[in-house]
Amino acid sequence: MTNPFDQISEKNKERLFRLLEADTLKIDANKILSSLVKSDDFIGIIIKGYIQIRKIDYNGNRIIIDELEENQVFGNTLSSLKNNEYEILAKEETSIILMDYDRILKSESPKEYYNRFIKNLLKIISEKVKEQNARIEILTKRTIRNKLLEYFRILSQKQSSKYIYLPFNFTDLADYLAVDRSAMSRELRYLKEEGFIEIKGKKITLLYEKDSALYQNL
Amino acid sequence: MTNPFDQISEKNKERLFRLLEADTLKIDANKILSSLVKSDDFIGIIIKGYIQIRKIDYNGNRIIIDELEENQVFGNTLSSLKNNEYEILAKEETSIILMDYDRILKSESPKEYYNRFIKNLLKIISEKVKEQNARIEILTKRTIRNKLLEYFRILSQKQSSKYIYLPFNFTDLADYLAVDRSAMSRELRYLKEEGFIEIKGKKITLLYEKDSALYQNL
DNA sequence: TTTACTTTGTTGCAATTGCAACATTTGTTT
DNA sequence: AAACAAATGTTGCAATTGCAACAAAGTAAA
Numbered sequence: 001m002t003n004p005f006d007q008i009s010e011k012n013k014e015r016l017f018r019l020l021e022a023d024t025l026k027i028d029a030n031k032i033l034s035s036l037v038k039s040d041d042f043i044g045i046i047i048k049g050y051i052q053i054r055k056i057d058y059n060g061n062r063i064i065i066d067e068l069e070e071n072q073v074f075g076n077t078l079s080s081l082k083n084n085e086y087e088i089l090a091k092e093e094t095s096i097i098l099m100d101y102d103r104i105l106k107s108e109s110p111k112e113y114y115n116r117f118i119k120n121l122l123k124i125i126s127e128k129v130k131e132q133n134a135r136i137e138i139l140t141k142r143t144i145r146n147k148l149l150e151y152f153r154i155l156s157q158k159q160s161s162k163y164i165y166l167p168f169n170f171t172d173l174a175d176y177l178a179v180d181r182s183a184m185s186r187e188l189r190y191l192k193e194e195g196f197i198e199i200k201g202k203k204i205t206l207l208y209e210k211d212s213a214l215y216q217n218l
Numbered sequence: 219m220t221n222p223f224d225q226i227s228e229k230n231k232e233r234l235f236r237l238l239e240a241d242t243l244k245i246d247a248n249k250i251l252s253s254l255v256k257s258d259d260f261i262g263i264i265i266k267g268y269i270q271i272r273k274i275d276y277n278g279n280r281i282i283i284d285e286l287e288e289n290q291v292f293g294n295t296l297s298s299l300k301n302n303e304y305e306i307l308a309k310e311e312t313s314i315i316l317m318d319y320d321r322i323l324k325s326e327s328p329k330e331y332y333n334r335f336i337k338n339l340l341k342i343i344s345e346k347v348k349e350q351n352a353r354i355e356i357l358t359k360r361t362i363r364n365k366l367l368e369y370f371r372i373l374s375q376k377q378s379s380k381y382i383y384l385p386f387n388f389t390d391l392a393d394y395l396a397v398d399r400s401a402m403s404r405e406l407r408y409l410k411e412e413g414f415i416e417i418k419g420k421k422i423t424l425l426y427e428k429d430s431a432l433y434q435n436l
Numbered sequence: 437t438t439t440a441c442t443t444t445g446t447t448g449c450a451a452t453t454g455c456a457a458c459a460t461t462t463g464t465t466t
Numbered sequence: 467a468a469a470c471a472a473a474t475g476t477t478g479c480a481a482t483t484g485c486a487a488c489a490a491a492g493t494a495a496a
Contacts, residue, residue: 030330065354065355078348079347087329093423103338105337105341118333118340119336121340122336122339122340123323125340125344126295129297129346129347130296130297132354133296136354137283139354140395141396142483144452169472169474170473170475178358179360180361181474182453182454182455182474182476185279185474186476187453203462203479210431240473360454361454361481363482387442387443388443397483398483398485399484400445400485400486401446401485404447405483
């Protein structure tokens, strides 16, 4: 994961902050921010910590729009985030930097640290696109079972192991997969009963092979 | 939509192409490219035309991964595109530029046109993230009806009108929403019968208001 | 214009899912 | 340790969906 200030010295980082009028912000663990008092178009960078961007619809369904950890970016420039429609939940103590998107792009500074920062941002955002693609692949699966399997596949690949560790609790996982929690719970039970997986808390063991029939319809 | 060569002169564009060893490629209308003979990490830019990136799973379900028009980018850097798993379909005659991702990022050229290009790319990719977010919002809806309504909402907003024009045929729309085509067809009929929409070919008229009860559970 | 192919529309039916309601377990706070 | 809150597990049931199979309409090619 690329650090947004990769190859930028502390001193130049300060200069950059001044140039871009960046603000830093600290959010306590389990605190919810429902509006970011900032200009129209902003980009936020997670310096440290872990947040979720959530939305709650009229039915009370909570949807996890995004999950962000250190060095990742978010902002209304990158989504249709309008204040108040979404909430930002810090799962642990989190520091973020807020900066004006226009200011980032429109600055004509010839400074090396500025160009370097733009490049770093490009890399980070490219990674984000990739992650979103993975999410889309999951969401396009038509059954809960296939969504779970696709999610496990990606996680297993990321963690290079058949013993995978969920970064979610099950309630959040259901929101992430956009399915009903109890229906997901049932499907997980079926997968267990059929001997495909083992679950111990957030640790899941995949008992099937990559060429298993299970994968055939993914 | 930002042009990747915005504020870059023709001459500098040529220099840029040489610097990044970019190749141009022309694809005839309705031709399918199933593998891009190129280095591992590439970025493609649509210069002119319109393509779809599709995937066909073991069930024969076709999924539209991405839709790209002029000035948009794609590439395995931006998704998990592995050759052969996906196909690229040109809906019309399309020209694309292929370039090496590492080369783009690792070049240390101090040239103004190079930095400008990076900035343009950043803007384009930011827009892509935004579009993917919209897609995710649609896919997280739990019923076909709500997926359709969310899709219509976004389209109506984009086209600033209640008379919207589908960029898809219905078969492709179903793939885009990741639902069964016939089930979608049925749902569209219900929406018509209930007087919420009118359909004439690819032209759809939304007959409900933004504060309609229909929207309440979106 | 006849033929072939693609897209759209329709329907019955079985499978899957969401929903609601509740029990149980786990975690947190005082 | 008691009291409360949150997460997990379970189940019946109705609603929604996917699937299959086919008819009709539209489009392109010979």
